[in-house]
Structure formats: C-alpha cells, structure tokens
Amino acid sequence: MNIDKKDLVLVRDSQKILDTELESKRIGYYQDSWNRFKKNKGAFYAFIIICVVLFFVVFGPYMRGYTLKADAPIEAARLGNLVPKVPGLEKLGFFDGTKKIEAGKQFLLDMNSNDFGKDIIISGLPQELIDNPDHPDYEDVTKLEVVVNHYRYTNYVSSYKPERYYSIVKQNEINQTDDDPLAEVKRTLTQEEFDEELKKNSVIDILQILETDNPADPEKPFFQYVVRLNQFKSTLGVNDPSDVYFWFGTTDEGGDLFTELWLGARISLIMALAVVSINSLVGLILGSLVGYYGGAFDLIMDRLVEIIVSIPFLSVLILLTLRYGNSLIVIIVAFTLTGWVGMYKTGRMQFYRFKNREYVFAARTLGASDARIMFKHIFPNTLGLIVTGLALSIPFFVFTEASYSFLGIIEYANATSVGMLINKGQAVMMHHPHLLLFPSAYISILMIAFNLFGNGLRDAFNPSLRGVE
Template sequence: MSEQVISKDLWEAIPKENKDAEIISRPSMTYWQDAWRRLKKNKLSMVGLLFIVFMVLTAIVGPYVISHDYSTQELTLANIPPSMEIYQVDEDTYFYMHSEYKLFDVTKDGVLVEKIKEIENDMTNRRRVYNIDGNEVVLDYSYAVKKAEDNPEGIKFKLLLNGEEIKPFDKVHNKTYVFGTDALGRDMLARVIYGARISLLIALVATLVNFFIGVLYGGISGYFGGQVDNVMMRIVDIINVIPLLLYVILLSVIIGSGLKSIIIALGSVYWVGMARIVRGQVLSLKEQEYVLSARTIGASSMRIMIRHLIPNAMGPIIVSMAMLIPSAIFTEAFLSFIGLGVSAPLASWGTLANDALGGLRSYPYQLFVPSIAISLTMLAFNFLGDGLRDALDPRLRK
C-alpha cells in the first residue's frame, strides 16, 4: 500500500490572535487573593490599613515605651504646650515663660527641668522677681491690665534680665511632653495612647457583636423566612426604635456610668444593622442551585447556613463591619464627651475633648490632639471600608 503524500499547500499558518488565545495572562488566584491584589492598588485604603496597624501597635507597645503614665499628676507642670518660646540667660541657661506667668528651667533643646521659684512676688504691682544662676530676671505683667491708650502696642508683659529687656531666643518643641500636658499636669501623649486602647476595645466589641449576633440572627431570619422572618424582624424594629443614648442612661442608673455600660449598650443594639444586611444577602443566596444540591444530599439547615450561605455573603459582611467600626468609636467618644463614658482617671478621646473645653481659648492643643486622633481613626476605617467594598465586589473583577 503506497503512502499518501500531503502537500504543503494544504497547511495554513495560525493567526497570532488564535495562537495567543490559550496563553495564561496571569496566574490563577482565589477569590480572596484577587481581592487582596485589588485592595493593594487602592492607595487610600492601604494608607488607612497602615494607620490602623500603627494605632494597634502604638496602643499595645506605647505605654511601655513612653516615660510618663497616663494618670500621674504633676500640678507644677500643668498646661505646658507642645512647643515653647525659650529665653536665654547665658550660654548654658534657658527658661520658658508659661502663659500663666510662671517660669520653667529648660534646656536649649526643649527638655523641661523644673519650675523656677520666684524670690519676690508683688501681686499688687503684678511683678515677679527670679534669681537664675545669679542673674536677676524680672517679670512685669502689669501691661496686661493697662488701658489701650496706655498700652498702644498691646504688650502683655516684659521680661528684664539684669535690668535689660530680653526677647525670645528660639521656639523649640517640648521634648519632655511631646503633646503637652493637661490642666492637672498629666502627659497628653500617654492619655491619647490610652484613649486608643479604649477605641480599639470598642472596635473589637463592635466587630464581635456584629459577627456573632448580627450575622447569625440575620442568617437565621433570611434562611427560614416566612413567619420566623416576620417575628425576628419585628424584634429588630423594636430594638432599633429605642435610641442608644437611652440604653446607656438606663444602664448608667443600674450599673453606673463607665466603659462597662457602653460595652453592654453596644452589645445590645449595635448588631441590628448587620442583621438586616445579612438577611437580605441570605434571601438572595438561598435560591441558588448549590443550596438546592446541599438540601438534596441531606445537609441540615444549620450546616447549609454556616458552610454555604454565610461564607458566600462574607464580602458585604466584611465591608459593613469596616463601616460600622468607626461609627462605634465615634459613639463611645460622644458618650464619654457628655459624661456617660469612662470615669477619671481613665482616659478616653471623648473625655480628653470634654476636659479641654474649659481652657479652649488658652490651650487649644488640648482639644486638637484628641479631635485629630478621632478624625484620623474614622477616616482610616472609612478608607479601608471603601477599598474593601471595591475589592470584594465580584462585578469589578478584571
């Protein structure tokens, strides 16, 4: 039998687009790997995530690193600002004059040493005299009460060194108290770090409550539906109608105000929003084919809900938790601000803001520091929540 010869003319070159059709353009990824890849492309979300990690590490390690305690009072060093204008006496001697007309011995770099005791205090003429390393320093603050026509330049005080007026030598940062001190001489940095611990605890409580109560409650309501869903959602409506502030006030009357009453109040009512979200997700997912297949092979309702429905709804659940955490942190700060939160000497960002109101005009930094901490934390969680929403949405996969 003769062999059949196939002519070369019968062959045709494959087009380049068909040749490259089978090439894998990127490695195969799971759903969560792809979500992490997309999240890393969102710069604001990564900034928020890094700030949250930084805050967690600071709250855990910070109290062991800084040299001051959050509750230790140094009344002689009260209301010291983060930056100071220092005056020079000689080459090695400097002092800082407080807005309350008190003098403090400081170094050239801004390290507080001690309060300088006056040798003469003439309150009638508003004049104080100090002896600093053999030099006479006179503080004349009588200008502050003079009339405008007698003090056209608006001078508040004059400092005289050995009879000659001196001006500020330099403005330095406070190396002893980086964020300054409060009205009782407590370190603001230590108290802000401790306030971060309170906020992280509230965030942890909100996360656990939303996950274990809200997810399970909403999952059961959405899966069984019918009369069960109707009754469970009416309970949610009743709980949702009563304001959180009323819960906290009632708990404060029963068990006293403090962090414990806030945690119980959040644990009682903060899961209702998550329950609604999970219920909606489960209502749409329970009609899918894989749920019918699980029922066919005899899987129990609890197994279907825990192993199939809730894992497939984890995207919206995680996004919702990331969005609800800053709301819980702000709620705690607000309750502490109005006096229903943690009690002294415990420090919370809300209590720090409340304590700063009395001296807002004279010491605005005492309000700015906790306010900035609250704002940055809420922005960080919101940025992360926005990034998670985009990263976990399968419709945006590329």
C-alpha cells in the same frame, strides 16, 4: 469532481498538536481579594495608617521617658499645660517647646536678669527696656508679649517666682494685707524629705527652718524646711528643662498627653472590638437563619426587632449608667443590647437575596446540606457587605463613645477616654490648643482611615469583581 485519494496528504503527520498550557497560576478567592485590595491605593494606605495607630495604641503608653509622681498630684500639676516638643522637629521651628505669653514688665525683667531664669525669653523683650527699665517711654508699660522657652518658663514660675508675684505684692499694699507672694512655690519638707532632695541636688534655697519639740527626745527636735525646689529636677529628675520632651505636651494635671491619648484610644478600641464582635456574632447568626428559612421565624423576629429599634439608645445608656455606674462592662452591655440589630438586618437581607439564586438550586439538587449552602455558597457573596459593615462599626463606636464621654454621659472612674480629653481641651482651647488638637486629630484620622479601609474591603470581597483588573 473526482479527486484521487493519493493527492490528500496529512499535514504534520508525525507531530502532535496540543492545546497551549495556561501560564497563569491558579489563585483562590481570598488571594484574588487581596490582590484587588492592594490595587486600591486609598484603602491600602488607610490600612497602613490603621496599623500605625494600632502600634501606638499597644506600645505608645510605654514610650514616655518621664514618670510623674503618682502620689504627688500637686507637684505634677505644676508642670501642667506644657506645649508640644518633639526632637528633630524643634530645629525646624515647630513643636519646639516655645510659646508666646503676656506678662508684666517687672516680672519679665527680673526673670531675664536672674540666673535661674536665663535663656527663658527668646524674643519680644526690647533691649532698650533691659538696659534702661526706668526710661520714661516705658512708664506706662504694664504687660509685654514675648516668646519664651515654655519648659524653662514653667520651671521658673513653679520653682522660683510665680507669675502673680507682683500683683499679690501690689494688692497687699492696697489692701494692707500680708499674703505671701511666694506661697505657690514654697515646699514644706520634713527632715527625711529634705535629705532626699539634697541627694538629688534639687534644693534652690532654704526660705525658713521650722523647729518643733520632740516629746520622745528633747535633744533631737523635729525640723521642717520651707524651701524652693527646681521643679523639673524634683519631679522628673532632669537637670535641664530643655532636655525634656513631651511630644504632645502635658495636660492640666501634668500628665503626658501622648500617653493619655493612647491609653484612652486603647480603651476605646478594646471596647469597640468587644462590642462589634458580640453584635456581629448575634446579629449574623440570627439574620442568616431568618433570611434563609423565613416563615414564622421571620415574622416573630421582625416584630421583636421593631420593638428593640423603637427603644432610644440614649435612654438605655443613661438608665444603665445611673443604675450600675460607668464601668466598661456596663458600657459594652449598653451598646450590645440594641447594637446587634444593624448586623442582623444586613445578614437577613443578604441571605434572603441569594438563597434563590441558580447556583444555590444547583447545590441543593446535588444534595448539599443547608449548612454547606449557607457557608460555602451564600456567605462568600455576602462577605463584602458584611466586612464593610464591620470595618465601619469600629469607628462608629469610637466616635459615639467619644461623643458621650465629651458630653459627660460616660465618665470612667479609673480610666481616660479620648472624649474626656476633648472635653477638657475645648474648655481651654484658646490658651492651650494642643490639648484639643491631638485628640481631635486622632478621631478624625481614625474615622477617615476606617471608611476608606471598609470601602476597599467591600470591593475586594465582591465575588462579581473576581478577575476584573
């Protein structure tokens, strides 16, 4: 078939046709990892929770508005085991500083009729009993359950009349003894201390004045005052106990549990970061070298690791603490002596797995050095598993350290750990559940958050998922 060349006409002869320019922006490996991490809602919310926890670890110990007397542990202990009370939430009916107690009839009636005990009992005390306490129907009543403002109640018991007052009086009658029923609330003050309390207007009443001779000046005898003080005003400087807020309650020593918890968490996390950093540095360096080069070095390290793994960690911990004490450095050394083995195995396995891949052969053919191949080509492919291991190592250490503190194997001399708080809390959990609730909740939330966070990082840093929606 013959076609005339004149019939062949070029289409768009005057217009250039070019490839369409890509509209998407070029992103790097880490930006792509961050984008994928944000799409994992569980991991992202876990990251936010971890940030909140870290905020309280750093600033929580400085958020308390009350300073207990460090040099007066007895005074502070009289404010022990207060229930949680949070501003705002108290109006909703929980964490409102109220507690149900069981007390004797006469004690409750006296507390309710005393000006200092005003507004302590919230509910549970029958009006008929208040109006007629000698009614025959109430003769057999020995104890009553009532809901009280626990802060005012504690102030009343520690300042005015102990809860055991009537039982001591009764025992004196039975045993013909003269034990002082007010001994628990009496304070013996020197003249200087008495004058200082007067400035604070915290003296309730003077029970006795003790006068002794002054050898230096007989005309100026020494005076001591036996008094009853307003405990909250004397210890915390607060006029009204209802104005005091301990968000997590107080410990049996009178310390603020909110502050104690974050101080213990700070110690645990600082030690966790130190242990994880040392274990990761030692383990990854050795593991990457052994996995990449192999040979005799691999055989020697395998035998060494087998020996180290066969040593029980608990034995190492106990021997070190018995010999060198429970200082923070000793605990860190105990966790790092054998702790690097896990990261060593991870690094060795990953580098051995990827060192014979095609892209590694290509890089080696093009003249790339071993260091460049290890850190530019192999390390990014192992980063997901390594980061996951690091993220999970922190809660593992916190949980392990708390467990041994709970069991009494680790006992810090001048510091508090979360495990020690849980140990104290479980002993009194039936009467003061808040002492166990908050430290346990912290451990649980931290473990769950770090697990979700670690899983999210593993998926985000997986190079095989790059560009996958």
